[in-house]
Amino acid sequence: MTLTSFGPANRIKRSAETHPLTWRLRDDGEAVWLDEYQAKNGYAAARKAFADMAQNDIVQTVKDSGLKGRGGAGFPTGVKWGLMPKDESINIRYLLCNADEMEPNTWKDRMLMEQLPHLLIEGMLISARALKTYRGYIFLRGEYTTAAKHLNRAVEEAKAAGLLGKNILGSGFDFELFVHTGAGRYICGEETALINSLEGRRANPRSKPPFPAAVGVWGKPTCVNNVETLCNVPAIIADGVDWYKSLAREGSEDMGTKLMGFSGKVKNPGLWELPFGVTGRELFEDYAGGMRDGCKLKCWQPGGAGTGFLLPEHLDAQMYAGGIAKVGTRMGTGLAMAVDDSVNMVSLLRNMEEFFSRESCGFCTPCRDGLPWSVKLLRAIENGEGQAGDIETLLGLVGFLGPGKTFCAHAPGAVEPLGSAIKYFRPEFEAGIAPTSAVVPPLAKPIVVGA
Structure with a gap:
């Protein structure tokens, strides 16, 4: 699998004007270290933010840019930043980078951390300045050993250059940054489960409210952003809102x-x-x-x-x-x-649901019991031992585990591909129902409160 930013059929030249995230990448795939990063205008945005912009102006600029979270949820970044308390007396605040990236088939954050570690650090530095956070953590998927090595080296380079630590750029602002490797749990992609894990607790999602902006790491105000989200911040600060919005195609409601x-x-x-x-x-x-x-x-x-x-x-x-x-x-x-077209959808879904079932934190009943139930049914259908009514039961589980029915978004994400696979490829599921199977009453439809 290549980690490139261009395809052979489209040799589009990367530039700062069109590719704010990737124009600094080296053709040989090696990491861009501090000297090269600064030679490519690195940390210029941070210097601008520290010298020429008030903290609230940084927040407003990011809000006006339309930047949304790049981890999958798509929540407006500036709005999230605006939830942090305005009370100046609260002097302990945290900035967390969600680098857990355990979504199957996803490796975008890995590329940024391995090849452009200083871009992430600069994004966090500007964000910390805006949010008045004095300490930051990069919560990294434990299997990303190369990313951990490169990030730790980049942090040390930034410290030696006066870009992290005490009195950054002579501003009087202090910011410490640490790389924290997790034990490898998909559920840590949920921000409050990540916070629990960082504190040394079991990685269960927390009840919200209170939201992390009010009560986060060790009970203090905390902002959690994805790697790619934070890497967008330097370009927005350096080149402005109008330019950033102009990057998107006509018709897109998402910017950049x-x-x-x-x-x-x-x-x-x-x-x-x-x-x-x-x-x-x-x-x-x-x-x-x-x-x-x-x-x-x-x-x-x-x-x-x-x-x-x-x-x-x-x-x-x-x-x-x-x-x-x-x-x-x-x-x-x-x-x-x-x-x-060689793939059997039942086998593919059984494999997916096994992963999601294994990665459930086990806190709420629909997810803890529903996902293993779906695996059991899919395995039977895959082996040609399905019972009449099994497909209806699977569809019932899709309803029971849907949005708003579970404690966090893990189960709704797990069953979304299952529901769509049955919708488009039902005959493949029906082929796994034993011809002499007894009729089993299907799972009742979910009760919708207020319906």
Whole structure:
């Protein structure tokens, strides 16, 4: 799998004007260290933020830019920043970078951390200045050992250059930054589970409210942002709101660019920085090169394993949150997966649900019991031992585990691909029902309060 920002069919020259995230990348894939990063205008945005901008102005600029979270939820970053307390007497605040990235089929943050570690550090430095946070943590997926090595080296370089630590750039502002490697749990992608894990607790999501902006790490105000989100901040500060908004394609309600990718049996699997609003077809055909010879596209997921399946005719949808919502699922992480016509959807879903079931924190009943139940049913259908009514029971579970029915968003994301797979490929599920099976009453429909 290549970690590139351009495809062989589209040799688009990367520049600071069009590719704010990736224009500094080296062609050899090696990390960009401090001297080279500064030679490529690195930390200029931080110097501008410290010298020429009030803290509230930084927050307002990010809010006006329309930057949204790049981890999958898409919450407006400036709005989240605005939730931090205004009380100047609260002098202990934290900034957390969510670098847990355990969504299957997603590796965008890994590329940024391994090859552009100082871009993340600069984004966190500017964000810390805006939010008045004195300490930051990069909560890193434990398996990302190269990223950990590169980030730790970059932190030491920044400290030696006076860009981290005490009295940064002569401003009187102090900010310490630490790299914290987790034990490898998918649920830590949920911000309050991440906070619990950072504190040394079991990684269970917390009840909200209170939200982390009020009660976060060790009971103090905390802001949690994704790696790619924070890496957008320097360019917004350096080049302004109007320029940033101009990067997106016409029709997109999301601003700026996005790291998007394609995996599966495509000719050129990889990762590219593209403007919001490109179509799935452009991503699939022009960048990923279409399917390998002898393979045919059966369906695709637009943004990680927790997004619903789409058909080839949906490739003309624009790649932004609202564009993908129009065809029935979510943008997610923006890293798509192609499924070829040799794949049995029941087997694929059984594999996915096994992962999601294993990664459940076990706190709430629908997720703890419902996901293993779906695995049991899918395994039986996969082996041709399904019972009459099993498909209806699976659809019932999709309803019971949907949005608003569980403590956090883990289960709704887990069952979204299951529901879409049954919708589009039901005959493959029906083929696994034993012909002489007894009729089993299907799971009752979920009770909707107020209906």
